Amino acid sequence: MTNERGRRLMHEALDDRLGVEAQQELRSRLETDPQEAFEYERLRAVDEMLKSAPFERAPQYLAVRIMARLADELQRGRLNPLSGTALAVGLALGTLTLLPLLVSAVYLLVTAVGSATFFNSVLQFITGVASVGAAAILGLVESAQALISGSPILPVGLLILIPVGVVWLARLSRQRPASEQKS
């Protein structure tokens, strides 16, 4: 059975990367182990086949078609070596212009309305929204409690539904999308 060392020597021999000692080691291994010799012959056949494979020439007029496509794309403005740089410079300039404007606007807003009354009203608004949310949750909990006390079988039903739901979700997640299955 060919081991990793033997395989490595074979591949390196095919790439002409073996030193004299390693070459001798490979030669003696091939002479003593028919399995390794057989594997080396297979690899050499692949190597020879690839080395002798022809070089595919480009179709006639490929260069002409490339230049025509280039001219067409340039005309339509889709290809411009400078467009990427221009975009980056434009974005940088835009940011540099907008940033001081934004900072000034925020500063003006804060100083214009920067009074204790304004911040107080903001805080009151936030706490108002939060208390409405809390009241809604409390209402939901109370109605759920009323429902459960009215029909005690309901929590048991819900508890049974939980494992069923978990199993259904697990099966659903195991189903791969159709496109993935096809590939």
Place this chain on the structure above:
Amino acid sequence: MSENPGSAGDPVILEWVQAALAGDHDAFAELVYTYQDSVYNLCYRILSDPAEAEDAAQEAFLRAYTNLSRYDPARSFKTWVLTIASNYCIDRLRRRRMRMVSMDDDDDPTSPSLTLSDDRPQPEAEMLSIEQSEAVQLLLEQLPSEYRAAVVLRYWYDYSYVEIASILNTTESAIKSRLFRARQMLAEKLDSAAVGALSALLEM
């Protein structure tokens, strides 16, 4: 079969690059004429389809034109353009594989040497060359895209492990391992192809 990688800093090439950057389309056309065969062969060997290979070669040159300002003159222009082409082809192959309905059933090649695409009479040497090219291509098709690119760059362009690693943006040891596995896989495929050809002959 393999081409020389081409030296970096070739003054003629650099002159064409500079002229193309200055807007000279004829200079870029010279670059296209010089490297079209190399780029097309790489695309064909990775994509296995002449029409797709041509489209990919066109796309590679358009990308080269768009990114010409990023070309490092210390590097070989050919290696640079082949880097663009191989990355584009690998991406394209991945997208194609995602789209493909099925690739494992009826069209499994049993005997590459029995495949001929053209019935017209051709000179014997040319016919043999076509047969050989198609046989190799059928085997290459069995390899994953990254392995295929490594094999093509090694055997058709004679690049070293380090150069292939640089082109495919990976490490030298990864390339060694890809070539190692690719050869093993090809040897197995070649065995089954030979068995297929033999059984086909016995049935005759």
